[in-house]
Amino acid sequence: MDLESHRFISYFEPEQATQLCQLAVIEHFPQGAIVFEENQVPDSLYLVLSGKVEFSKQTTPQHYQPIAWAKPNDFFGEFGVLDGKPRSARAVACESSCLAKIPRDRLMEILERTPGRVVLKIFDRIIHYLRSTTDLYINQxxxxxxxxxxxxxxxxxxxxxxxxxxxxxxxxxxxxxxxxxxxxxxxxxxxxxxxxxxxxxxxxxxxxxxGSATLHKKKIDISAILKRFEKLNRIYFKEAKVNFEVVAEENIWIEADESKLMRVLQNLTGNAVDAMEDRGGYIKIMTRADKNWLYLTIADNGPGIPELIRERLFEPFVTYGKRSGTGLGTAIAKSIIDAHGGEISFISELEKGTTFSIRFPLHSELDSEINRELETPLNSASEY
Ligand SMILES: Nc1ncnc2c1ncn2[C@@H]1O[C@H](COP(=O)(O)OP(=O)(O)OP(=O)(O)O)[C@@H](O)[C@H]1O
Ligand SMILES: [Mg+2]
The missing domain is CATH 1.10.287 (Helix Hairpins)
Incomplete structure (x- = not known):
């Protein structure tokens, strides 16, 4: 999005909006770049124009606990701007991101001359943000x-x-x-x-x-993992009358804990096989990549995920229609993908099938320094 149409700029009268746009410095942050560190002295407010920024607090020397995310049209860093106190969390670009930086001292000058209704709009947004982070924290x-x-x-x-x-x-x-x-x-x-x-x-x-299994990551080509997975499960799929197909490009390099990734594939394909019962069907895994991400889909033509559990599928102990299901398969899969800095979602249609889509960061020299720990999943309320 462009700076002029950003939510924060739209709060202001035209003259001040123009001033703010002139003051803003546009900066690009590659995936994994630190925008600011916890405890850093605040010097700017940030408006997100594209990409995604993750905020996390350090809980142990090696581990950062994610607490919130900012997407295009969001702004962040306003607490530090208002009270001048050190940053309470670290901000990292979890995708390649474009941010507009407005210097604190100049912003304060403009805010001092701003009519009350503009300040109220900003407060309204801050309160909304505080409420959602508090809810997230309580759920955690x-x-x-x-x-x-x-x-x-x-x-x-x-x-x-x-x-x-x-x-x-x-x-x-x-x-x-x-x-x-x-x-x-x-x-x-x-x-x-x-x-x-x-x-x-x-x-x-x-x-x-x-909630604390350390990942043993190494650089690996996803097509190699998929080949191994297919070999290990060939008999399993054959006995279940499932036509299992992999369409994978070679040389898509990721930084992953291979056994944990195998677990993700096992849990998701295992669910598809269970859902087909003895009728059989197909499961197809496809991969592609762009500059920063691997996109992996697992599609089946089974009966679809029951509507009743779709919103809560990734929560632990959500199971349906199985005699021996514990409801941990998809929760574990999500926790593994999250711990690698990826995302998982699905679409499902009754009697047609289900497709899980995984977005997984590609190998980058920058990322290999960070050894993230596995987190138990949060409630995934709205997105699935
Ligand atoms: N591909 C799929 N097609 C149809 N239903 C599915 C599919 N994947 C998951 N489900 C439904 O989602 C539920 C939850 O899956 P999940 O893997 O989290 O737990 P589970 O399979 O019940 O138990 P566990 O994996 O712990 O043995 C399943 O019980 C099933 O009803
Ligand atoms: Mg399962």
Whole structure:
């Protein structure tokens, strides 16, 4: 958008609006660039013309907790401008962004000569913003409390499961030694593989409820991950009568935790297979990229996501129509994508199918310095 039509400028009388536009300095911030640091002395107000800026507070030396985002037509940094106190959060361009910077001292001069109704409009906007951040914060606190409770329960269960699992594992190893015939070897291998899988699943839920699994990122071509995923699941899809297809360009490099990304693919395709029951169908994964992002879609022609749960799909424990669903699959997928700085959304139509769309940052030298931690998801209220 252009500066003249920005919401902040439109609050002012024409003469002051022109003055503000002349004062503003337009700056481009590449994806990952820091606009200002927490505790920095404020010198400007920022108007977002394009892109997206994320605000986060440092909670541990390596971890920043995102608290809010600004999109085109939003403005930020006004608290520091008004009271002159150090910045309360860090601002980072999470997409390549274009911002207009208005110097604090000149803005204060203009505000001092501004009629009360203009100031009221600005206050109205600030109050609206404060209310939505407070709601977000309260939801976060409630969510964390719920997860802590679930974490405690899962911890006890996992702990109690460990010794019988180890027992099953050992017993099948003994059987393998006692009966070296092929059939016994095969069945025992299967038992062991499934026990290991159950343990990994329990650990994963535990990790998710703790909300703090560190990502082990490395630079990787997405087509390589998809090839491996297809190989590992070929038999699974065949048995479910699902025609699984991958259309992936090569040389799209991302910086990702491969096993976590595999988990995302597993959870989303697993849901599609479950939803098709025994009728079969198709699942198609496609990738493309632009300058900054990988776009990955997972489309199926299953029965569609029940309307009743669409708005809350990414919340933990939202499940529908499954005997053994815990409702964590999509919540875990979202938390993994969020932790990588990406976004996930879906469209779904009853009896036609569902498409999940993932936008994932491409590998950039700048990003590889930041090792973000995995966060449990917030309530995704309006967007899905
Ligand atoms: N591709 C899809 N097609 C139809 N319904 C879907 C699809 N993906 C998800 N759903 C619906 O969304 C619900 C929530 O999915 P989610 O993966 O979060 O939990 P779950 O599959 O029920 O349990 P879990 O993944 O923890 O075993 C599912 O129960 C299902 O009803
Ligand atoms: Mg699932």
């Amino acid at each position: 606190v409630i969510h964390k409390q719920k997860m802590a409770l679930v974490g405690e329960m899962v911890n006890t269960i996992v702990h109690d499961f460990k010794s019988p699992f180890t027992g099953i594992h050992l017993a099948s190893s003994m059987l393998k030694e006692l009966h070296p015939d092929d059939d016994t070897q095969e069945w025992c291998d299967l038992i062991q593989a499934q026990v290991t899988r159950m343990m990994a699943m329990a650990e994963e839920v535990l990790e998710f409820t703790r």
